Amino acid sequence: MDIIVQKFGGTSVATEELRKKVASKVVATKEAGKSPIVVVSAIGRRGDNYATDTLVNMATSVYDGDNARDLDIIMSVGEIISSVILSNTIKSMGYKSQAVTGFQAGIITDNHFGDADVLKVDNKYLMDLLNKGIIPVVAGFQGVTEAGEITTLGRGGSDTTAAILGEALHAECVEIYTDVDGVMTADPRVVKKAKVIEEIDYEEIYQMADEGAKVVHPRAVAVAKRSNIPMKVKNTLSDSKGTIIIQKNHYLRKARKSLEEENMIRAIAHKSNISQISVFFDDNMEDNDILMNNLTKFQVSIDLINFFTDKKVFTVDNKDLNKVKNILEENKFKYSIIKNCSKVTAIGHKIRGIPGVMGKIVRALSHSGINILQSSDSYTTISCLIKEEHIEKAVNALHAEFNLDK
Structure with a gap:
């Protein structure tokens, strides 16, 4: 079974029009003979009704004390809403789909609320869905402790969810969809002449993410690197080739060349x-x-x-x-x-x-x-x-x- 994990961020699923574009990309993957697993973030960004920051503000406006355990419950809601709506969008196109929470997906974490580490993944539930021809739409950013407590994986956690599931299900690749055409040589909002990097090494993209480039979360890159799963960064709104992140061997050279x-x-x-x-x-x-x-x-x-x-x-x-x-x-x-x-x-x-x-x-x-x-x-x-x-x-x-x- 050729599994491809496809992650879509909050801006990619913010409107009905965008969700239809996302669903079309997922369906195209299915039609190509692959088995897609979709991972979604909460709809929109700060200020939008179901964005994570909006939900947190609702809770902290009432009580702003030490409340990490309860905050994880409300922070997980945005992704669940997103997964149900996108799953229904895929169903409306005539394909079998099912919304799946992070804990239904078998993502088991420690109890570090707000920034939990994944301990293991039980992939049985997702594999059962794939074997039935169902497209799972997984709520990113969340898991569950062995005691049954809901947890979240920290900022950028949906990227981590995608990479973790890719590793657990031995996926062919993990695709991260954003609002740019791939990994850029610099932030295109700052450098107008920034170019798409067609191919890049895990270590380089990890450093880019760690030093401020907001394309892929460093944790997700670390997971992809350790499992040696190719990761692709692509644009939700276009069919551009994007950037592939792999372990590159051409850096092993016999003699040092000039900088240029x-x-x-x-x-x-x-x-x-x-x-x-x-x-x-x-x-x-x-x-x-x-x-x-x-x-x-x-x-x-x-x-x-x-x-x-x-x-x-x-x-x-x-x-x-x-x-x-x-x-x-x-x-x-x-x-x-x-x-x-x-x-x-x-x-x-x-x-x-x-x-x-x-x-x-x-x-x-x-x-x-x-x-x-x-x-x-x-x-x-x-x-x-x-x-x-x-x-x-x-x-x-x-x-x-x-x-x-x-």
Whole structure:
């Protein structure tokens, strides 16, 4: 049985017209002799009647205390509504379909409400439907604990649902449908000349997602990579080929080529709403331990980390800034904060240590009048912290510098 998992986001199922387009794509897959499993997000986005944020606001307007278990129940409702409506749309076209909740689909999680991890999947229910020729439409983003408690998988959880089901059912591929033609060399809303990347490696797309590209959730990419299932990113509104994400072997090379020959930089990603923190020490290791232990205790994720003898410099998302300030004030640390920052990241395979990459980045930003506040690199990324007001100019400058619009 050739199973294809097809995931459609909230904007893809927001209107009756769009749902008919989605249903047509699902039916076409069925007519091609494949066995589709559909995964859907909640209808629409913030402000729409059944969007997840709307449902959460309804609950928190009454009580905004520690309520993660109950919030997971209401957050799961949007996807259930979406699955029933899309399933009925497919039925109206003369095909057998059935709405399926995440827990009916056999997705068993831990009890970390709001951001649960999947422990296992019992695929029997879905396989029974497929064997009967029924198209399952699964509510994404949700699962159930072994004790029967409803859970949600965190932001981007429907992508994770699709990847997890693809792995559990040994799918031929997982298709992620969005409102763009595929994975782009940069955010097309920022770079008008951004191009579709026809083929990309798991590690590269993981870094793109992790560094701010909102195409596929990093968790979903990690699942697809470990199970070696091809993932395709396609446009709901067109028949474009899209982007295929696979394990690419052509990076295994006998001799290093030049930067231009390798075409190593594949995309430019960016992330905003960041603050840079500098904490000053008097060479006191105990203070260092206090700082790090408190950041861990209050679940503050830090990035762009540069530690020196006399100071520690790192960045945090603005949502965690008050937590950090409280930690610093309570422990009487000397510190400074630079707000309104953004991170711009060049992404490619094995770029660390390649002569010329950092030089091109510095030159492009400098020629655009942009100061680099901080930088870091990894095996596949080079990131620069800049002022948020320059982010659009920076992304365009780097996109042009590495000839990504060609």
